[in-house]
Amino acid sequence: MALKTFTGQTMQEAMAKVKAAVGDDALIVSNREIKRKTLTTPGLYEIVVKIDDNSKLPKKDKKNSFGNDVMLKISEAAKEINSISKDKFQNNNLNTNVVEIKELQKEIKEITNNMKLLQATVWDLNAPRRDNLIIPPEFSEIYAVAKNSGMNKSHLDEIMQLTLKHMPVKMRKNFITIKRYFNTLLKKMIPIRHEKELCVGDKKIMMFVGPTGVGKTTTIAKLAARYAFKKHKKYKVGIITLDTYRIGAVEQLMTYARMMKLSIEAVVDPDDFSEALYKLKNNDIILIDTVGSSQHDKDKVDRLNQFINISTFASIDVNLVMAATTKYEDLKDIYENFSILPIDTCVFTKLDETVSLGNIFSLIYNVKKPVSYLSIGQEVPDDLMVADNDYLVNNILKDIK
Numbered sequence: 003m004a005l006k007t008f009t010g011q012t013m014q015e016a017m018a019k020v021k022a023a024v025g026d027d028a029l030i031v032s033n034r035e036i037k038r039k040t041l042t043t044p045g046l047y048e049i050v051v052k053i054d055d056n057s058k059l060p061k062k063d064k065k066n067s068f069g070n071d072v073m074l075k076i077s078e079a080a081k082e083i084n085s086i087s088k089d090k091f092q093n094n095n096l097n098t099n100v101v102e103i104k105e106l107q108k109e110i111k112e113i114t115n116n117m118k119l120l121q122a123t124v125w126d127l128n129a130p131r132r133d134n135l136i137i138p139p140e141f142s143e144i145y146a147v148a149k150n151s152g153m154n155k156s157h158l159d160e161i162m163q164l165t166l167k168h169m170p171v172k173m174r175k176n177f178i179t180i181k182r183y184f185n186t187l188l189k190k191m192i193p194i195r196h197e198k199e200l201c202v203g204d205k206k207i208m209m210f211v212g213p214t215g216v217g218k219t220t221t222i223a224k225l226a227a228r229y230a231f232k233k234h235k236k237y238k239v240g241i242i243t244l245d246t247y248r249i250g251a252v253e254q255l256m257t258y259a260r261m262m263k264l265s266i267e268a269v270v271d272p273d274d275f276s277e278a279l280y281k282l283k284n285n286d287i288i289l290i291d292t293v294g295s296s297q298h299d300k301d302k303v304d305r306l307n308q309f310i311n312i313s314t315f316a317s318i319d320v321n322l323v324m325a326a327t328t329k330y331e332d333l334k335d336i337y338e339n340f341s342i343l344p345i346d347t348c349v350f351t352k353l354d355e356t357v358s359l360g361n362i363f364s365l366i367y368n369v370k371k372p373v374s375y376l377s378i379g380q381e382v383p384d385d386l387m388v389a390d391n392d393y394l395v396n397n398i399l400k401d402i403k
């Protein structure tokens with residue numbers, strides 16, 4: 003004895019197929035409506051019949067009836083699926099198609115969401131408690147991704163706690179809303195210093211400080227080009243370098259200045275500094291390069307204060323330059339040691355050399371200073387962008403599926 007399934011767009015059609023294949027003696031096991039006919043799509047009906055040994059099926063099929071039965075069922079099922087999907091996708095009425103596809107997409111989204119919940123539950127069972135902070139399963143992915151991005155754990159825990167306290171309960175069951183909420187929250191936590199156009203007659207003096215080799219000189223060259231040529235409003239730009247210990251360093255900046263036809267002064271001590279500023283006073287923006295120093299060389303860092311405190315025609319804006327490739331603990335150490343200078347803003351370089359920017363987030367979260375520029379490669383002048391918290395946060399959360 004075997005079972006065989008027949009389908010048709012109407013019950014009559016399915017019945018006719020049964021008759022044609024097994025004759026009038028067919029024993030119907032079940033019949034059902036798989037899909038109701040609508041104005042625009044045909045229906046689908048199924049009849050399952052029992053076939054006894056005397057039926058019309060060829061003899062050799064009966065030898066291995068169990069195997070054939072299964073194969074038959076599978077192939078019938080395949081046909082059915084085929085005809086259902088044909089109904090869905092080969093329909094002439096495009097509007098219905100669009101609606102159905104949208105419904106399908108919605109279903110798939112729901113399934114994905116449920117799967118993530120399931121995965122997250124496994125996480126929850128494995129690690130229900132993380133240092134007194136209970137991370138609900140829906141948050142596990144965000145937690146793991148943010149942590150992998152180099153964000154400091156205690157910062158992440160604090161933010162999680164805040165989120166759990168304030169996030170509306172309704173939003174929590176859905177990964178998309180959780181991600182959106184978290185994204186917005188992180189963005190709000192990164193202050194950005196936007197570029198402002200100078201008013202007529204205003205002058206700006208910007209000094210760049212930081213460890214050796216982070217890209218201070220390169221960033222100055224890029225900014226000089228940006229202010230002098232690339233922006234809508236063109237500024238007169240002058241450069242002063244305090245990095246006169248190595249011939250190569252002076253030469254590096256001189257070359258850029260010569261190429262861009264910008265005035266440049268090299269200065270050794272604070273007295274010369276006033277004079278150099280005076281010489282460049284006709285420029286709108288003056289960029290000052292400094293000698294890189296280890297954050298632990300306190301004297302060398304402190305010596306910069308002698309330059310910064312000089313009274314001149316504009317206050318000196320201090321930009322701390324750090325590389326995105328430096329881990330959070332070291333960034334913090336650098337910041338602390340350079341904070342004997344009045345730091346106004348942070349510039350991050352070498353974003354092209356790392357895939358995780360959570361360390362930058364954590365530093366800014368900790369020191370609460372705005373970010374002004376991001377350097378994303380070695381090319382002068384193109385590899386520079388004004389700081390953008392969208393870019394930073396999207397990068398931090400980019401591994402969330």
Ligand SMILES: Nc1nc2c(ncn2[C@@H]2O[C@H](COP(=O)(O)OP(=O)(O)O)[C@@H](O)[C@H]2O)c(=O)[nH]1
Pocket residue numbers: 213214215216217218219220221294351352353354355377378379380385
């Ligand atoms: N990959 C990459 N390299 C950079 C970036 N900025 C600077 N550099 C490179 O880092 C090295 C040191 O740069 P430099 O400006 O001399 O650093 P400074 O000692 O701080 O003045 C040079 O080879 C630069 O080309 C950046 O954003 N990405």
Ligand SMILES: [Mg+2]
Pocket residue numbers: 218219220245251291292294
């Ligand atoms: Mg340099």
